[in-house]
Amino acid sequence: MTTVNAYAATEKNGKLAAFEYQLGELDAHDVDIAVEHCGICHSDLSMLENAWGMTTYPFVPGHEVVGTVAAMGTRVRDLAVGDRVGLGWHSGYCMTCDQCMGGDHNMCGTAGMTIVARHGGFSDRVRAQDASVMKLPEGLDAAAAGPLLCAGITVFNPLVQFDVPPTAHVGVIGIGGLGHLAVQFARAWGCHVTAITSRDSKRQEALDLGAHETIVSRNAEEVAAAAGRFDLLLSTVNVKLDWDAFMTTLKPRGRLHVLGAILEPLDLNSMPMLFGQHSVSGSPVGSPATIRKMLEFAARHGINPMTEHFPLSQVNEALDHLRAGKARFRIVLDV
Amino acid sequence: MTTVNAYAATEKNGKLAAFEYQLGELDAHDVDIAVEHCGICHSDLSMLENAWGMTTYPFVPGHEVVGTVAAMGTRVRDLAVGDRVGLGWHSGYCMTCDQCMGGDHNMCGTAGMTIVARHGGFSDRVRAQDASVMKLPEGLDAAAAGPLLCAGITVFNPLVQFDVPPTAHVGVIGIGGLGHLAVQFARAWGCHVTAITSRDSKRQEALDLGAHETIVSRNAEEVAAAAGRFDLLLSTVNVKLDWDAFMTTLKPRGRLHVLGAILEPLDLNSMPMLFGQHSVSGSPVGSPATIRKMLEFAARHGINPMTEHFPLSQVNEALDHLRAGKARFRIVLDV
Numbered sequence: 226m227t228t229v230n231a232y233a234a235t236e237k238n239g240k241l242a243a244f245e246y247q248l249g250e251l252d253a254h255d256v257d258i259a260v261e262h263c264g265i266c267h268s269d270l271s272m273l274e275n276a277w278g279m280t281t282y283p284f285v286p287g288h289e290v291v292g293t294v295a296a297m298g299t300r301v302r303d304l305a306v307g308d309r310v311g312l313g314w315h316s317g318y319c320m321t322c323d324q325c326m327g328g329d330h331n332m333c334g335t336a337g338m339t340i341v342a343r344h345g346g347f348s349d350r351v352r353a354q355d356a357s358v359m360k361l362p363e364g365l366d367a368a369a370a371g372p373l374l375c376a377g378i379t380v381f382n383p384l385v386q387f388d389v390p391p392t393a394h395v396g397v398i399g400i401g402g403l404g405h406l407a408v409q410f411a412r413a414w415g416c417h418v419t420a421i422t423s424r425d426s427k428r429q430e431a432l433d434l435g436a437h438e439t440i441v442s443r444n445a446e447e448v449a450a451a452a453g454r455f456d457l458l459l460s461t462v463n464v465k466l467d468w469d470a471f472m473t474t475l476k477p478r479g480r481l482h483v484l485g486a487i488l489e490p491l492d493l494n495s496m497p498m499l500f501g502q503h504s505v506s507g508s509p510v511g512s513p514a515t516i517r518k519m520l521e522f523a524a525r526h527g528i529n530p531m532t533e534h535f536p537l538s539q540v541n542e543a544l545d546h547l548r549a550g551k552a553r554f555r556i557v558l559d560v
Numbered sequence: 561m562t563t564v565n566a567y568a569a570t571e572k573n574g575k576l577a578a579f580e581y582q583l584g585e586l587d588a589h590d591v592d593i594a595v596e597h598c599g600i601c602h603s604d605l606s607m608l609e610n611a612w613g614m615t616t617y618p619f620v621p622g623h624e625v626v627g628t629v630a631a632m633g634t635r636v637r638d639l640a641v642g643d644r645v646g647l648g649w650h651s652g653y654c655m656t657c658d659q660c661m662g663g664d665h666n667m668c669g670t671a672g673m674t675i676v677a678r679h680g681g682f683s684d685r686v687r688a689q690d691a692s693v694m695k696l697p698e699g700l701d702a703a704a705a706g707p708l709l710c711a712g713i714t715v716f717n718p719l720v721q722f723d724v725p726p727t728a729h730v731g732v733i734g735i736g737g738l739g740h741l742a743v744q745f746a747r748a749w750g751c752h753v754t755a756i757t758s759r760d761s762k763r764q765e766a767l768d769l770g771a772h773e774t775i776v777s778r779n780a781e782e783v784a785a786a787a788g789r790f791d792l793l794l795s796t797v798n799v800k801l802d803w804d805a806f807m808t809t810l811k812p813r814g815r816l817h818v819l820g821a822i823l824e825p826l827d828l829n830s831m832p833m834l835f836g837q838h839s840v841s842g843s844p845v846g847s848p849a850t851i852r853k854m855l856e857f858a859a860r861h862g863i864n865p866m867t868e869h870f871p872l873s874q875v876n877e878a879l880d881h882l883r884a885g886k887a888r889f890r891i892v893l894d895v
Contacts (some may be wrong), residue, residue, distance in 0.1 A: 325810055332837060334814035386837065433600075477667035479658055480839075483830050490827040495818050498844030502667060502721065521656030 227257070227296075227533055231348035231539050233283035238274050238426075244283055246344060249463065254317075257357045258310060262373035263346035264289030264530070265547055267402065267463065267554045268314070268453035270387030271486070272340055272542075279341055286461040287346030287558070288314050291361070301355045311360045311520070312346065313374030314338060314510045315346070325409035330356065331382075338393060347540055348509035349560055353535040359516050372555040373523055375510060380407035382511035383482045391415025395458035397475065398442065399428050400434075401471045401513055403461035403484060405531060405554040408434045410457075410519075413526035430553075442466065449473065455479055465467035465489040468558050472497055472505075480504040532557045562592070562631075566683035567875050568618035573609050577876050579618055581679060588635035589652075591693045593645060598681035598872075599624030599706035599865070600797065600882055600891045602737065603649070606821070607675055608879075612762065614676055622681030622893070623649050623674035624706035628698070636690045644696045647681065647856070647862045648709030649673060649845045654691030663692065665847045666717075682875055684895055694851050697834055699859040707737065707865035707890040708858055711847060715742035715794060716854040717846035719749055720818045726750025728791040731809065733771075737764050738819060740794035740866060740889040743769045745854075746794075748861035754790070765888075770865075777801065783809065790814055800824040807832055807840075815839040 231513065233244035248257065258329045269286035271277060275423060282358040294304055304310065316335035320331040325333050339345050339353065347361065369393050380403050382391070395411040397404050413433030420431030421440045428439040440447045441538045453476040458471060463485040471481060472493065483491070493505060522528070535543035537558045547556055561582050583592065604621035606612060614782045616834065625647040629639050641647065649862070650671035653665040660668050674680050674688065693730035696705060715738050720811075730746040732739050733756045746753045748772030755766030763774040775782045786809040788873060793806060800819040807828065818826070828840060846854065857863070870878035872893045882891055 256886050329812055329837075332835070381659055477664055483834060485836070487830045491830050492825040492827050493840075495822045495842055499818060499821070500667070500839075500844050502664075502841065502843040504839045504841035505833075506826075506837065506839035508837040509835050 227350065229344070229348055231285045231344055231351045232537065233344070234273055235283050237280070237282070241347065241529060241544070245477035248350070251298040253298040254355045255298045255352055256294055256301060256304060256310070257350055257352050258290060258292040258312060258358065259298040260290055260292040260346050260351055260560045262291045262368055262371050262468070262560065263558045264286040264375065264532070265558065266375050266544060267338045267547070269340065270544065270547065281342055284340070285344035285347055287348065287351070288312070289375045290339070290351055291367050291371045292445070295350065297355070302469070304355060304358065308339060308459065309367055311359045311361055311370060311374045312351060312353050312357060313516065315357050316343060317357050320356065320430060327334050328512055328514055341460060343348050344558060347537060347558060348365045348528060356513055359513065362521050362524040365520065366371045366529055368559070369529045369557065371521065371534045371557050372406070372532065374516070376520050376555060377402055377406050377512040377523065377530065378386040378404045379484050379514050380461065381410050381522070382508050382515055383457070384410065385511070385518065386508060387457070387480065389414065389416070389457055393417070394419070394454055394476070396421050396440070396455040396458045397436070398458060398460040398466070399462035399472070399485065400431050401461065401553045402552065405434055406528070407459050407461060408436050410522075412436070413522070413528060419451070430489055445470070451540055453521050457482060459502070461485050465539060468492065469494050472503060475501060475503050477501045479508060493501055530555045534559050562685065564685045565681055566679055567621045567872065568620045568679070569608055570618050572615070575684065579620065581786075583685070585769035586631060586633045588633040589690045589805070590633045590647070591629055591639060591648060591688055592631040592685055592687050593625060593627040593689050593693065594630040595625055595627040595681050595684055595686055595895045597626045597706050597895065598622040598705055598893045599710065600866070600878060600893065601707075602882070603710070604778050605879065605882065606676065611682070616677055619675070620682055621675055622683065622686070623647070625674070625686055626702050626706045629693075630685065632690070635723060639690060639695060644702055645796060646694045646696055646705060646709045646719050647673065647674060647686065647688050648713060650692050651678060652692050655691065659816050661850055663847055666845050675878070676723045676879035682872060682893060689847055694848065694855060697856050697859040700855065701817045702892070703865055704864045704867045704892065706731070706892050707741070707867065709851070710853065711890060712858065712865065713736045713846040713851050714738055714819050715796065716745050716857070717843050717850055718792070718794060719745065720846070720850050720853065721843060722792070722815065724749065724751070724792055727865070728752070729754070729811070730791055731756050731775070732771070733793060733795040733819065734797035734803070734807070735766050735888065736796065737854050737890045740769055741769050742794050742796060742853065745857070746865045747771070748863060754786070766845045781803070792817060794819060796820050798822055803827065804832070807838060810836060810838050812836045813838070818842045832864060865890045869894050
């Protein structure tokens, strides 16, 4: 039995407080991670407020984990105690369904989720299945890497899924936790990158991240002037926008790809979609194979989340900072 | 000067009446087709009632033309006087834009349209640019082939555009002019085909066309039972359906592809789209290269539109038959 020292909320939207729980015997494919750092994602807030109706309390958030392998089961290959590893949204997969067998583990219907019905990474230790525990390549800054495991793979995944060529013109809607990584990945991918933000004040930050140009989304003239420009629009926001206006900025064959959790329906006019052979789509984080590619690509290109750090003991202050929209661009808790 | 004997409406929704007009000198890339047969498409009705605000009167409908080359300009290659040819929605392309240069002539921003600002195929002769005039392969039934040039290419195009594999499970929503061809093409493509119709009475017809099974869309239980079944859903209807219900019938990575002109927004819930990496898309007819593939594929597999024939002189009766929803499945006018 291993005692875990975590921070948990005992009720919806409750403050987090120190919380101990026990881990039992390791299963053959289990890996225990000694947590060093854990990013905070908007999904942690959504889960804390039970926005998706699947939170159980006590609730330990945290699914952008970086640490070292502390212990592992008898069937674990490719990892060794002491390896520096990362863990993201998914904590395990069935490994037998069509999706798992086809390399689409992230669409496994019974995939485990790191903070759903189990305890996450705001903690000194977290357990997960070996297939979900990713060895970090040399050259990544471990203290900053956590957000790559959820925000990073979320924005990187469509570049792989849709074979986006480096000749593409990519627009990134929303320059926050996800968007600031999308700009960096798309730039390193070789694409022409336009950052689309609601705030004029973020233009320079977006250019510094690697955007070739910027559009302020509240300026209808700037959006209209971008007609027919993008092969791929990555939307990282979680609010309803004027989707039809953004659809006009697509080239023929262009795609609007939605990565943020938007609760209102996408009220799309199908006629321009038909004339332009446009697609609208979404995707959930990425498969283990894609996460490996993403980590290697990030290390090679020096892509790092821009992070602000709080000690784990100040987790409530950190959550307030995120709620206030002040994070630039991602908060990491240091254990 | 060539005198053309056509049928035209002189006002919105007007009856068609005999109408003569003159064709001037042939341009270098012009082809004159002596019309033998012309299909009637719902778009002809939409144009007749100026539903899209781009109709000019006198209006000569008809963009599913089959005939023979009667005359051609000095720069026309690959065609000869007397060749049996077809002409569809597009009557010409700029041949210089990125879309034309990239093989996507059907998305050329200045493509000519056979019945927009020019006179169509309800006529003894029609003129079009050589790139839009398709030589019919041996083995096609010329009297029935007209609907392939618009309805046929519209439903065939997504199979090519999205590299649909023969292992795919395809659902066809709406078994009418487009849908009855979609079922035949998807079946010949090697796919598992489910016909989805609003009417129980069409089940047997759909099976006879090659569907492996049927779903009646008004039966919510049948739709629910198809959860996670389709790689590709081809919607050929022009009315709003419960799109979210149909999205649940997609497999992970599945696509809902909209081919009918639907005026109401697609009010899609983005969250299941995100979890399933689903796409929603549309496309407009097809490029000349894809039309050639479609014609050759139809000839090889014996795919024929099921047609009812009216003489051109009874065009008004034919239009009434279509308006009444009685066409099984496509009407062709014989000149």
